[in-house]
Amino acid sequence: MAHIQLKNISKTFGNHTALTGLNLDIADGEFFVLLGETGAGKTTTLRMIAGLEKPSEGQVFIDGVDVANWGAAERDVALVLQQYSLYPRYTVRENLEFPLKPKIRRLPDAEIKDRVDRAARTLRIEHLLDRKTDRLSGGEMQRVSIGRAIVRKPRVFLMDEPLSALDAKLREALRTELKNLQMQLGATFLFVTHDQIEAMSMGDKVGVLNHGRIVQTGTPYEIYNNPRDTYVASFVGSPPMNLIDGKLVDGRAVMAPLNFELPFAGGAKTGAATDGRPLVFGIRPEDVYLETGAPVEARIHDVENHGVEKILTLRVGDAMLRATVPARTDVEIEQPVRFAWNPDKVVLFDKGSGISLRHAG
Amino acid sequence: MAAVTTSTERSLNKLAIVGVLIVTIIFLAPIYWIASTAFKPRNLATTIPPTVVFQPEISPFVKLFTKRSQLRTAPTPEQYAAAPWWERLVFDGGEKVVRSGRGEVQWSGYPNRFMNSLIVAITSTVLAVGMGTFTAYGFSRFRIKGEQDLLFFILSTRMLPPVVVAIPMFLMYRAVGLNDTHWGLIILYTAFNLSFSVWLMKGFMDEIPKEYEEAALVDGYTRMEAFFKIVLPEAATGIAATAVFCFITAWNEYAFALIMTNRRAQTAPPFIPSQVGSGLPDWTVIAAGTFLFLLPVAIFTFLLRNHLLRGMSFGAIRK
Numbered sequence: 001m002a003h004i005q006l007k008n009i010s011k012t013f014g015n016h017t018a019l020t021g022l023n024l025d026i027a028d029g030e031f032f033v034l035l036g037e038t039g040a041g042k043t044t045t046l047r048m049i050a051g052l053e054k055p056s057e058g059q060v061f062i063d064g065v066d067v068a069n070w071g072a073a074e075r076d077v078a079l080v081l082q083q084y085s086l087y088p089r090y091t092v093r094e095n096l097e098f099p100l101k102p103k104i105r106r107l108p109d110a111e112i113k114d115r116v117d118r119a120a121r122t123l124r125i126e127h128l129l130d131r132k133t134d135r136l137s138g139g140e141m142q143r144v145s146i147g148r149a150i151v152r153k154p155r156v157f158l159m160d161e162p163l164s165a166l167d168a169k170l171r172e173a174l175r176t177e178l179k180n181l182q183m184q185l186g187a188t189f190l191f192v193t194h195d196q197i198e199a200m201s202m203g204d205k206v207g208v209l210n211h212g213r214i215v216q217t218g219t220p221y222e223i224y225n226n227p228r229d230t231y232v233a234s235f236v237g238s239p240p241m242n243l244i245d246g247k248l249v250d251g252r253a254v255m256a257p258l259n260f261e262l263p264f265a266g267g268a269k270t271g272a273a274t275d276g277r278p279l280v281f282g283i284r285p286e287d288v289y290l291e292t293g294a295p296v297e298a299r300i301h302d303v304e305n306h307g308v309e310k311i312l313t314l315r316v317g318d319a320m321l322r323a324t325v326p327a328r329t330d331v332e333i334e335q336p337v338r339f340a341w342n343p344d345k346v347v348l349f350d351k352g353s354g355i356s357l358r359h360a361g
Numbered sequence: 362m363a364a365v366t367t368s369t370e371r372s373l374n375k376l377a378i379v380g381v382l383i384v385t386i387i388f389l390a391p392i393y394w395i396a397s398t399a400f401k402p403r404n405l406a407t408t409i410p411p412t413v414v415f416q417p418e419i420s421p422f423v424k425l426f427t428k429r430s431q432l433r434t435a436p437t438p439e440q441y442a443a444a445p446w447w448e449r450l451v452f453d454g455g456e457k458v459v460r461s462g463r464g465e466v467q468w469s470g471y472p473n474r475f476m477n478s479l480i481v482a483i484t485s486t487v488l489a490v491g492m493g494t495f496t497a498y499g500f501s502r503f504r505i506k507g508e509q510d511l512l513f514f515i516l517s518t519r520m521l522p523p524v525v526v527a528i529p530m531f532l533m534y535r536a537v538g539l540n541d542t543h544w545g546l547i548i549l550y551t552a553f554n555l556s557f558s559v560w561l562m563k564g565f566m567d568e569i570p571k572e573y574e575e576a577a578l579v580d581g582y583t584r585m586e587a588f589f590k591i592v593l594p595e596a597a598t599g600i601a602a603t604a605v606f607c608f609i610t611a612w613n614e615y616a617f618a619l620i621m622t623n624r625r626a627q628t629a630p631p632f633i634p635s636q637v638g639s640g641l642p643d644w645t646v647i648a649a650g651t652f653l654f655l656l657p658v659a660i661f662t663f664l665l666r667n668h669l670l671r672g673m674s675f676g677a678i679r680k
Contacts, residue, residue, distance in 0.1 A: 050575075052578065052579070072575070072579045073579070073581040073582060075579075076581075077579060078579065078580075079575070079576060079579045081572055081576070083572075084570040084573060084576075085572060085573075087573060087576075089595070098577070099580035099581065102580060102581035102582045102586070103582075103586070105581055148576075148580075152580070
């Protein structure tokens with residue numbers, strides 16, 4: 001098991017800058033999720049820890065040791081990819097045995113058999129051991145890939161979107177399984193994904209990556225409730241946080257172009273400096289509620305039924321606002337409603353930089 | 362093809378099949394001609410119209426492998442009776458088998474030339490495909506300075522007909538003593554096939570996801586081990602297709618073999634027509650020589666046919 005640190009990592013490919021000044025600290029035994037859109041630099045980060053890519057600048061430490069000159073083989077990490085990580089010509093058993101047979105750490109045959117059998121039992125793939133990998137379903141393949149990683153007892157597990165190619169049901173099941181597996185092994189996991197639900201549900205800690213920079217690192221709770229900037233706010237959460245331009249005037253939020261006002265609880269805390277300054281108000285859809293007698297009138301633009309809840313799109317002037325309401329709420333499209341927000345939950349962002357005022361200090 | 366086809370499509374299909382049949386017949390006709398002539402008695406080889414039904418004979422092959430001379434007088438019945446069956450076939454043709462002073466049968470030049478062809482074609486194919494595979498892997502997986510220029514340079518060696526350099530090559534070979542040697546031809550054919558092999562193999566290498574090797578690297582294998590354990594088996598189809606092409610090119614090459622070799626290292630292609638000689642050529646013997654010469658390529662291609670089918674589609678098949 002291991003503690004991983006990335007210090008001031010930059011990586012360029014020709015003219016393209018993949019990562020800039022990246023700092024990351026993954027504690028021993030932590031399930032760390034790196035979340036970002038396609039092309040944000042997640043996979044590059046992972047490949048640098050694996051030793052498949054060298055950083056242009058900065059250092060990678062595994063357990064406090066600078067591993068710049070260590071090849072992939074010496075780093076003793078395991079890699080699970082979205083696809084192509086199984087050897088097509090081999091059976092499942094041969095695939096599981098493969099990581100135990102390199103010259104530098106070849107194990108005795110009895111030990112190999114024992115480990116393969118144990119991994120197969122853990123992942124419930126014992127019945128597949130003699131099958132060729134091209135006769136497996138997507139879920140079975142990913143199980144075997146994970147098996148290939150766990151037989152080795154590596155110092156770190158690196159997973160590059162291992163669930164993305166699977167269908168929803170299976171993804172959910174494997175998500176739980178992976179999380180359980182990590183707790184059972186007590187291993188350090190670095191899990192890369194573009195799916196914020198995966199990140200929120202699995203991670204002990206989440207790092208949000210945008211255009212080669214870490215924007216925010218924290219527990220899923222922190223990321224969700226206290227996003228550092230508008231990017232994180234709009235990327236995490238489904239539906240994402242509502243972001244509305246406006247100003248604070250005398251402790252009240254005034255959405256200038258829309259001409260509506262809402263109470264704001266943090267007015268005293270933020271002080272007079274924010275008065276009149278252009279801001280972005282962020283509010284999670286679940287903190288917007290419908291109420292007769294609420295301060296603002298809107299029309300229902302769209303209704304999405306999700307079973308336990310409904311996601312309403314409210315139209316105020318020409319602005320749209322999402323609200324998550326209980327499924328029993330009975331509304332129709334174009335029906336006029338009144339809404340308010342939970343003034344304690346409003347997050348203020350600077351209009352220019354997009355940074356949350358709480359994080360700006 | 363969609364399950365539902367219109368009648369126009371169906372008749373077009375039939376037309377295409379007929380077209381393919383005609384072309385196939387045109388291509389197969391000479392091969393049939395050679396194969397049938399190789400088993401004909403000499404007097405039927407040149408009849409017009411060609412004889413289609415005949416009693417097949419093995420005598421052209423006996424003649425192909427032995428050194429013969431004209432009989433001045435017919436063999437005595439004792440001589441005839443004492444001769445083995447194959448020698449009688451030669452007697453029947455009005456010739457006799459040349460024997461050494463101690464009575465050993467003298468072989469013709471053909472088996473030797475055939476062996477030369479095999480040695481040169483196989484060695485040069487192994488070398489060209491081997492080097493091509495490694496080179497292609499390097500080009501496919503690593504960032505190489507001037508990669509495009511280098512690849513173009515490699516391709517450019519194919520841009521002029523090889524015969525153009527035949528005379529300078531001959532002079533160079535004579536100067537360094539490579540003419541009429543196996544290695545001389547092997548080097549030539551390897552050089553000639555290499556560019557082809559690099560380009561073809563690069564296409565196949567690009568098709569193999571690099572994730573396979575990376576997984577092996579992370580698992581503790583060296584790049585060399587990953588190459589041999591993971592990449593080579595995956596590239597087998599490409600290697601087979603490339604090998605067939607290289608082998609055919611080396612096996613069929615005529616011009617350089619004619620110029621660079623004359624005895625010791627001569628291959629079959631320049632040898633077979635040289636047996637036409639003066640006077641009345643024995644077409645059955647030439648046909649027998651050609652027929653045997655066709656076999657290795659046919660066998661090689663047949664053995665690798667499954668690989669070729671997949672290889673020819675150049676990655677059109679999803680993995």
